[in-house]
């Protein structure tokens with residue numbers, strides 16, 4: 001490549017809006033445009049030698065291998081003419097996209113595009129954002145505060161703020177509450193003072209928020225005259241710069257998150273805004289999910305309660321509030337099967353109020369109902385073991401299922417029933433059996449087998465009850481098989 005040609009190419013190249021370096025093989029010199037000189041901290045010269053780059057190393061962004069800048073010009077690029085490198089500066093790391101082109105006569109050009117101003121910070125923020133979004137996806141009510149505080153600390157730190165916070169509008173829509181706050185070391189917290197704050201105290205702030213969902217002030221002292229109220233509040237909190245973005249829930253503004261700088265002013269960057277907006281959107285989505293989840297849980301609970309109530313209703317006798325015939329039938333069927341499986345006894349007691357018709361006729365139907373309730377409660381209270389069931393069989397007749405109870409045990413239980421009814425001491429002057437209300441009790445105890453049917457068990461207990469009645473009432477009779 002002739003000198004003239006090389007110079008001509010360079011005149012065009014050096015004007016590109018990138019960092020450009022050219023190696024002129026003829027002269028064995030390097031040319032570096034002003035952006036590239038700035039990037040590598042080189043002194044302004046018309047051309048450079050290898051030695052001028054000897055202090056500059058780059059790190060391959062993917063392989064993490066280090067190399068000297070000069071190596072880029074000589075056989076570094078083979079298959080791919082483009083690669084990303086990290087250049088470590090004093091306080092930051094820059095991500096560079098480096099493109100390589102060969103010229104005739106072993107000369108070559110390097111064009112560098114600075115992709116990111118601080119690789120570490122971006123990397124940290126990406127990590128934080130990915131953590132926050134993972135945490136917020138499955139947010140539960142009891143750890144919501146932890147995640148919000150983490151998000152606020154993250155956004156406060158990456159935006160170089162001294163304080164970050166979340167405000168939510170109260171239900172009346174007229175006041176706001178500072179629900180969460182992060183403050184940097186030695187920075188005063190204000191959360192407690194910022195409860196039930198009338199929106200009307202910040203008219204300028206909220207008019208901007210309503211229109212743009214954004215409030216970005218680099219220098220609080222430069223706020224316009226309409227923002228007098230805001231200025232006073234900000235200055236009381238020693239705020240020098242403030243950046244807030246609105247939180248929307250179904251397009252409606254429900255609050256805002258923001259950052260303050262207290263120690264020194266900050267010219268908020270577009271990146272600060274993008275980051276704050278990202279965190280704000282994630283929080284707003286999380287609140288939305290949480291709300292849906294809560295509504296769903298409430299609906300599920302209501303359904304469970306309604307089901308429970310319905311289940312109770314269909315299985316409960318309306319007057320006496322103990323198990324009804326339906327529940328009795330189902331339970332007896334199950335317990336017979338269980339007894340057959342486990343080869344365990346089961347007892348069924350049928351009991352009937354003596355001369356109840358006379359009671360009704362003389363004391364009235366209403367008092368009759370009260371008696372039924374008292375007897376039902378007494379029987380229910382006696383059923384203490386799990387699996388025992390007292391039910392209203394129909395009219396003034398009650399039944400009790402006693403799993404794992406044999407004849408002797410059931411006889412003792414029947415006596416307990418009589419004692420309990422006697423304790424009630426319900427006057428019945430029209431009974432031929434006693435002056436007080438009494439029951440006739442019949443029971444059937446058996447070890448069921450696969451063929452045993454509920455019908456057969458009920459019939460036998462009923463026969464025993466009939467025998468108790470026949471024996472003069474207020475009696476206990478057990479069913480005995482007549483072969």
Ligand SMILES: Nc1nc2c(ncn2[C@@H]2O[C@H](COP(=O)(O)OP(=O)(O)OP(=O)(O)O)[C@@H](O)[C@H]2O)c(=O)[nH]1
Pocket residue numbers: 319352353354355356357358360364365366367368369372394395396469473
């Ligand atoms: N108050 C009230 N009475 C009821 C209810 N269900 C049934 N009865 C009454 O219970 C009475 C049962 O009468 P009977 O079957 O003749 O029997 P009893 O008078 O108790 O005579 P024994 O059983 O032979 O001692 C009837 O008068 C029914 O009206 C109810 O829900 N409330």
